[in-house]
Amino acid sequence: MVEEIGTTTEGDLIINVGPQHPATHGVLHLVITLNGETVKKVEPHLGYIHRSIEKMCESLTYRQFIYVTSRMDYLSSHINNHGCALCVEKGLQIEVPARAQVIRVIMDELTRIASHELWWGAMAMDIGAFTPFFHAFRERESINDIMEETCGARLTMNYMVPGGVMIDIHPNFQKKVKDFIAFYRTKMNESDELLTGNIIFQNRMKGVGLLSKEDAISFGCTGPTARGSGLNCDIRKLYPYEIYNSVTFEEVLETSGDSLARYMVRLREIKQSINIIEQLIDNIPEGDFQAKTKAVLKLPKGEFYSRVETARGEFGVYIVSEGGTTPYRIKFRSPGFANLSALDHMARGSKLGDLVAMMGTLDLVIPDIDR
Amino acid sequence: MFIVKYIKEVWSAIKSLLIGMRRTGYYFTHHKEIITQQYPDNRDTLNLPERFKGEVVMPHDEKNEHRCTGCTACELACPNGTIKVITKFDISPEGKKKKAIDKLVYHLELCTMCNLCVIACPSDAIVMAQTFEHSVFDRSKLTKILNNPGSKIMDGVE
Numbered sequence: 001m002v003e004e005i006g007t008t009t010e011g012d013l014i015i016n017v018g019p020q021h022p023a024t025h026g027v028l029h030l031v032i033t034l035n036g037e038t039v040k041k042v043e044p045h046l047g048y049i050h051r052s053i054e055k056m057c058e059s060l061t062y063r064q065f066i067y068v069t070s071r072m073d074y075l076s077s078h079i080n081n082h083g084c085a086l087c088v089e090k091g092l093q094i095e096v097p098a099r100a101q102v103i104r105v106i107m108d109e110l111t112r113i114a115s116h117e118l119w120w121g122a123m124a125m126d127i128g129a130f131t132p133f134f135h136a137f138r139e140r141e142s143i144n145d146i147m148e149e150t151c152g153a154r155l156t157m158n159y160m161v162p163g164g165v166m167i168d169i170h171p172n173f174q175k176k177v178k179d180f181i182a183f184y185r186t187k188m189n190e191s192d193e194l195l196t197g198n199i200i201f202q203n204r205m206k207g208v209g210l211l212s213k214e215d216a217i218s219f220g221c222t223g224p225t226a227r228g229s230g231l232n233c234d235i236r237k238l239y240p241y242e243i244y245n246s247v248t249f250e251e252v253l254e255t256s257g258d259s260l261a262r263y264m265v266r267l268r269e270i271k272q273s274i275n276i277i278e279q280l281i282d283n284i285p286e287g288d289f290q291a292k293t294k295a296v297l298k299l300p301k302g303e304f305y306s307r308v309e310t311a312r313g314e315f316g317v318y319i320v321s322e323g324g325t326t327p328y329r330i331k332f333r334s335p336g337f338a339n340l341s342a343l344d345h346m347a348r349g350s351k352l353g354d355l356v357a358m359m360g361t362l363d364l365v366i367p368d369i370d371r
Numbered sequence: 372m373f374i375v376k377y378i379k380e381v382w383s384a385i386k387s388l389l390i391g392m393r394r395t396g397y398y399f400t401h402h403k404e405i406i407t408q409q410y411p412d413n414r415d416t417l418n419l420p421e422r423f424k425g426e427v428v429m430p431h432d433e434k435n436e437h438r439c440t441g442c443t444a445c446e447l448a449c450p451n452g453t454i455k456v457i458t459k460f461d462i463s464p465e466g467k468k469k470k471a472i473d474k475l476v477y478h479l480e481l482c483t484m485c486n487l488c489v490i491a492c493p494s495d496a497i498v499m500a501q502t503f504e505h506s507v508f509d510r511s512k513l514t515k516i517l518n519n520p521g522s523k524i525m526d527g528v529e
Contacts, residue, residue, distance in 0.1 A: 060450050063448070063487065064448070064449075064450035064487065065450075067450060067483060067485040067487070068450070131395055138406060141406070148419075148420050148422075148423060149420040149422065150422070151422070152420070152422040152423050152424040152484075152486060152499065153423075153424050153484060156483070156484075158485045158486060158487075161490075166486060166490060167422070170420075170422065190394060193390050193391060193393075193394045194391050194394055194395075195391075197387045197390060197391075198387050198388065198391055199383070199384035199387045199388065200388075202387075
């Protein structure tokens with residue numbers, strides 16, 4: 001008798017993965033219903049790292065609330081801060097100086113490379129390869145050093161402020177970024193040698209965790225997860241912000257929709273990010289790094305929404321203002337939450353061991369999902 | 372034909388593994404490319420960039436004078452209530468009352484190093500220090516008073 005997938009019957013094994021499990025990269029709790037070794041249902045349980053960030057933001061002013069968003073998707077904290085700053089600027093109709101726009105985009109792309117590098121190492125470790133983790137961290141470390149020198153922090157920078165960036169770039173910044181790109185170009189093929197071509201890796205990723213384009217749309221997937229299924233969803237292309245419409249880069253798309261496609265999208269995205277940085281790093285215009293703003297920011301009454309493309313997908317900031325110094329209501333649209341919802345659909349009918357590979361390619365950051 | 376295909380597949384599989392092993396072997400024999408830092412043994416030579424946000428400090432000059440006017444801009448800018456400015460009134464030799472800080476209390480345990488207080492300060496009285504080893508055995512040691520005892524405001528700072 002063939003049992004229907006997705007229902008629990010007597011004799012099914014229910015196991016808990018997490019909240020303390022190395023493969024979930026945080027406090028994600030998955031309740032998995034198993035028939036033998038076949039996954040029948042995956043139920044993510046959230047709430048272990050809920051900090052009520054959105055509610056917290058209601059008591060903070062428009063300058064203060066930006067730093068909290070670094071603690072959501074901590075691997076692309078720059079881009080989160082960027083989205084919040086954009087939303088406040090939209091409400092106040094501040095024109096950001098050209099220099100600040102270029103610096104912001106360079107920082108965003110550096111963050112994207114660092115985030116994808118960390119994902120690459122961590123995902124390889126989930127699958128069982130330990131060496132790539134160290135290689136990924138070496139590259140990421142050089143980006144962190146650049147960030148540390150200019151922003152003063154390695155992970156939670158809080159560098160974006162409404163109207164521009166907090167401090168001007170360090171005098172060494174341009175040289176260091178160029179050095180990094182030159183160094184990175186020599187090490188780029190290492191990821192292919194170590195992991196992509198590896199036969200064990202290929203067999204574990206090919207055809208695993210299939211997500212069709214229609215499903216990606218209906219689950220609200222964004223970012224590399226959806227682009228692996230062939231969905232055009234790059235916010236940098238669709239709704240260009242800052243100077244993204246004046247730089248040339250291609251939107252990376254793969255059509256097969258399996259774990260390997262999502263993996264390849266991220267690896268190719270790193271190369272696109274490097275292209276963008278190379279176009280901009282020599283052309284940082286002179287001028288102010290921050291627009292002149294009032295000491296106390298007050299958004300006019302109304303609703304404001306802005307979106308940016310983080311390393312994981314679309315990050316949206318929705319602010320409702322009553323005209324005061326603090327927002328009346330804030331809602332963040334985090335990419336990880338929508339991407340996680342597709343996990344159950346992808347995992348049904350596959351083996352338990354493949355579930356870890358799927359979770360790895362979704363690039364889940366739990367504080368981003370739970371907020 | 373099946374056997375030829377099978378052997379080809381096996382060969383390409385072995386080749387892919389050997390390519391990976393070559394890369395691993397390269398780093399096994401090239402020790403100079405390893406960038407691991409031996410912390411905490413390298414504490415003496417550790418260089419942190421001057422912008423590193425470690426903790427908020429108030430620099431004093433050799434006459435034990437600081438630049439803080441007690442305007443509470445940092446207290447208002449702080450999102451977590453990390454800074455508390457306790458002011459007093461100094462009486463100048465001419466008999467005028469002048470606002471000055473009594474204590475600038477800084478709660479390191481609440482601080483998120485967001486740099487907003489340093490940016491907000493109009494007289495550059497507080498800066499970020501490059502320290503990062505903050506662990507102590509008693510929580511009360513994390514509450515710090517930034518101005519030195521007996522210190523007073525620098526001349527010319529309004």
